[in-house]
Amino acid sequence: MCGLEQFSHVWLIYHFHENTNAVKQQQQQHVKAKVHPPALGGKSIGLFATRTPHRPNPIGLSVARLLEVHSNGTLIVGGADLIDGTPILDIKPYLRHDIQTEASVPEWCEAATAASLIREVRWTAAAEASLLSALPSLRFYSQFSDVRKAIQQVLCLDIRSVHQGRGNAADGQRFVVRFDKLELVFHTYEAHVEVERCDLY
Amino acid sequence: MCGLEQFSHVWLIYHFHENTNAVKQQQQQHVKAKVHPPALGGKSIGLFATRTPHRPNPIGLSVARLLEVHSNGTLIVGGADLIDGTPILDIKPYLRHDIQTEASVPEWCEAATAASLIREVRWTAAAEASLLSALPSLRFYSQFSDVRKAIQQVLCLDIRSVHQGRGNAADGQRFVVRFDKLELVFHTYEAHVEVERCDLY
Missing domain, CATH: 2.40.30.70 (YaeB-like)
Structure with a gap:
């Protein structure tokens, strides 16, 4: 090297x-x-x-x-x-x-398009409490604020597949994704994502 | 696609x-x-x-x-x-x-360093004549000015290996490289490269 x-x-x-x-x-x-x-x-x-x-x-x-x-x-x-x-x-x-500064990309690849797809991430009190108690067992994070921010950065992007209804609200439906040693349970609404739980799996 | x-x-x-x-x-x-x-x-x-x-x-x-x-x-x-x-x-x-505009590279990778290594390329009359007569047989070029420019872009960079004395003048010594269907014979001097011949091989 x-x-x-x-x-x-x-x-x-x-x-x-x-x-x-x-x-x-x-x-x-x-x-x-x-x-x-x-x-x-x-x-x-x-x-x-x-x-x-x-x-x-x-x-x-x-x-x-x-x-x-x-x-x-x-x-x-x-x-x-x-x-x-x-x-x-x-x-x-x-x-x-x-660095090809004159490069052009289609509109769907522009940052503005990505930004328009971002949902606000909200946490239930139970989700924050479960994250805090799981913190000592995590592999990649030691600070509460770091892991909370990282989870927000993931969930704000609507990571669901097309078959799971990506892009659309799914009121009441629970989705699950693994992150570090956590199993995140979340709901997707029109303009926000709610984290319900994040427990160790 | x-x-x-x-x-x-x-x-x-x-x-x-x-x-x-x-x-x-x-x-x-x-x-x-x-x-x-x-x-x-x-x-x-x-x-x-x-x-x-x-x-x-x-x-x-x-x-x-x-x-x-x-x-x-x-x-x-x-x-x-x-x-x-x-x-x-x-x-x-x-x-x-x-595009990572804030990226930094060592000085030897900067364009100015590359520019300082460039030698002027000169052509003998025999080299230009042999290039012109070889033109119809080339695979990638049909215009005389295009192939002449491409050869200059290659030879101006001192493409010799370290063992061939890259960086140093080698007055009188002949070097040979293949380009398209041509065998280029050139000499490397302190501040310029001279193309002696470019014949079909």
């Missing part, structure tokens, strides 16, 4: 090793040509026009801030969206040429 | 399939940890601090302008540095988040 510490950012190239359709794919020898990105509100688009993990070659690409380079070769990075344990295929320095 | 045409730029992830040390690597089961990037003027640095093709996983990453998307799935791209026939592993849209 000698010399890498001179760069502020790196590219991570990695294997999407937790694709839930990986086994199915191997049997069928193909992936679905179209996907439903959250920002397209239920419409589909060709997979190569997206960064979906479900690709013919399940290779991921993320830019990350390079925080620390240890003498044993360990890198500490931040700001990247990888699952813990992801196999890294390659690491490259982020260069000036990677 | 449906939807990809809405993007101006794409990422190409590919296999460095023409690595000349590929066979050697497989036998030795390792790559050299350090490389000699041209901009470091003979000094070495860890391979992960560079974009060298000689990496443990020989995967390349280049941004390209997306010029055309054909209905049969063929993409026409520009501005990327790939060898003809390179196996493409994945294609991804270039997104706003890929």
Whole structure:
């Protein structure tokens, strides 16, 4: 890793090793040509026009801030969206040429579109209490405010699948997702998401 | 490729399939940890601090302008540095988040350093004449001015290896490189490169 510490950012190239359709794919020898990105509100688009993990070659690409380079070769990075344990295929320095300021993207990829899809996240008293009591058992967080913020950043984006009614209110229906060592139970309303519980699983 | 045409730029992830040390690597089961990037003027640095093709996983990453998307799935791209026939592993849209304007790089990666290494390219009359007569047989170029400019862009960078004396003048010594269907014979002087011949091979 000698010399890498001179760069502020790196590219991570990695294997999407937790694709839930990986086994199915191997049997069928193909992936679905179209996907439903959250920002397209239920419409589909060709997979190569997206960064979906479900690709013919399940290779991921993320830019990350390079925080620390240890003498044993360990890198500490931040700001990247990888699952813990992801196999890294390659690491490259982020260069000036990677900044293409004149690049244009369709409107559904603009930040404003993403912002318009964000829901406010509200917590029940029970949810906050259960999070606080679970805190000592968490793997990736030690501060209450950190984990609370991280959960908000996840749930505000409406992470439900198309089949779960993504984009639409589902008053009364409970959804469950795992986060660190927690099982989050939440409800999705027209303009907000409510966290009902977050218990250790 | 449906939807990809809405993007101006794409990422190409590919296999460095023409690595000349590929066979050697497989036998030795390792790559050299350090490389000699041209901009470091003979000094070495860890391979992960560079974009060298000689990496443990020989995967390349280049941004390209997306010029055309054909209905049969063929993409026409520009501005990327790939060898003809390179196996493409994945294609991804270039997104706003890929622009990290606050990223910093070491001085040897700055454009000014690259510019300081550029030599003027001069042509002998024989070189220009041989290029003109070879033009109809070229595979990638049909215009004299295009191929002449492309050759200049290659030779101005001092493409010689460290062992060939990269960075230093080599008065009188002939170097040879293949380009399209041409064999370029050139000399490297202190401040310029002279193209002696460019004949079909």
